[in-house]
Amino acid sequence: MTLTVSDLRVRYGRGFLLPVRWLFDPFILVGVYLVLVSIVLNKPGEAPGLSIACTVVPFQLVTAAVANAMITIAVRGPIITNMNFRRTLIPLSSVFTESASFVASFTVIVTMMVVYGVGPTVALVWLILLVPLTVILATAFAYPAAIFGVWFIELRSFGQSFVRILFFLGPGLVPLSQTSSRASDLLKLNPLTGLFEAYRNVFLYGQSPAAWQLLIPLAFSIVLLSAIVPLYNHEQRELAKLLG
C-alpha cells in the first residue's frame, strides 16, 4: 500500500489533471483502433468502439503494469540501496499503481455503451471475477517484466513491444467470432484472448463468459507466477548490487 501510494505520486504526479492522465491513453487508443478497424480494414462488426474498448481497458492494465515493472527496480533504487524491506512486493505494487488508472478507464467502456446504446445487463456481475482476474494476469506479467528490466536494461523497449504483440496476436481489434476457426483455435492459446472475449461477453453481448475465457488466463497466471516468483525472490537478494 505504502509502495503503491508513493509510486502513484511519483508516476502520475498530483492535482486535478490526474484523471485526465489516466484516461488519455485508453481514449486515444480506442479512437485510433476504431479508425483502423472501421475505415482502414473495413471490418467494423457490432458496436466496434465498444468492442475495442472491451480489449483496450484490460490490456492497458497489463501493458502499463509491464512498463512500470520493468523500471520499478531502478526507480526504487534509492530505497533498495538504503534499507532492507520486503522487496518481493515491488512488482505487485506496480500493478496496484496501474490498477488506479485501470479502474478509471472503465469510463471508456461506459462512454462507448452510451454511444452505441448498449444497456447494462445482469452479466456485469461477472466483473466480480473478471476484474481480479485481470489484476492477477497483470501481476503474472509484472514479475517477469521486473526481472527482464533488471537483466536486460537496454532491451526494455522490446519487452514492451512483446506485450503489445500479444494484443495483436489476440482478438484485440476484432472479436474471435470474426476470425477463421483455425486462427481462432490458435489465438485461444494467448492468455489475453480469453480476457478480451470475456469483457466483450459481459459488456457488449450481455452474456456470461465461457469457462475457457476465464480458465486459460487464470491457468497461465498460476503457471507463470509459480515459475517466476521464486526466481524473482532469488534475484531480489542481489538487486542492491546492481543499483550501485
Next chain:
Amino acid sequence: MIVATDAGVRFFFDRHRRVVTSTAARVRRGCSTSWGIRNVNFAIGSEGVALLGPSGSGKTSLLRLIAGVYVADEGTLTANGRIATLLSTQAGLFSLLTGRENALHLGVLAGLSRRQARAALEEVKRVSDLGDYFERPVGSYSLGMRARLGLAVANQISPQILVLDEVHEALDHQFRNYLEEQVHEIIKAGGAVVAAGHDHPMLARLCTRAIHLDHGRVVADGRFEDVRREYLASVGG
C-alpha cells in the same frame, strides 16, 4: 549484537564490466567475479564503531551487509535489533515526494505501522527542523536537508543499530551535535552504531573503536585512535 563470521560479498560482472546478478552471470558468457569484502570477522556490542579505509576498500559493502541490504554470499553476518540506515545522502528519499510523504513512506518501510508513521510525522518535522520545506518536494532540498530528514525518520523507529555511510558529513554543525546526542543515546541504551567516512574528527566523536578495511579485508581492529593512526600511516597520511 552484530557478528560477522568469514563474511563475504561477491559481485558478478558481464563482459562490459556491468554488475549482474549471479543467475544472469550463469547464463551469460564472459562474466567475471570480484569480492567486495571477504573473510570479514568481528563482533560488535554496545559501542560506536568506525569503518576506515580508502574509497573502494569495502566500507559501503560492509555497511550494506550489516543493514541487510546485501546478503552474505559466503560466511554469515547476523545483526540483532531494529536497524536504521543512512547509507547515502539520498537516504531512500524520492525527489518528487514532499518531506512529509517521504517520512511516511520510509517510516512504514522501516517497520512502523501506517498509523504509527503518521503519528510520528510532526515529530519528524520538528526534529528535522525543515519548517515549510517539510511540505515541499525533496528535490528542492540541499544534501544537508536530505540528511536531516533521513536522520529524523531513522530516529522514529528507535533504532538499536544505526548504520551511517558518510551521510553525517553532509550535516551542518547544529545537526552534527544532534546526531552525536542520538548516537550516544543509542549506545547508552545498549545499541550499536557503525559509521563510515573520511571526516575522522567527526567519527572520533561518535566511535570508540575502528575497523580498518583494505581491499575488502579487515587489516586492523581496535581503539579508534590506534587504528586511525595505523590507517593514516598505511596511506602515507
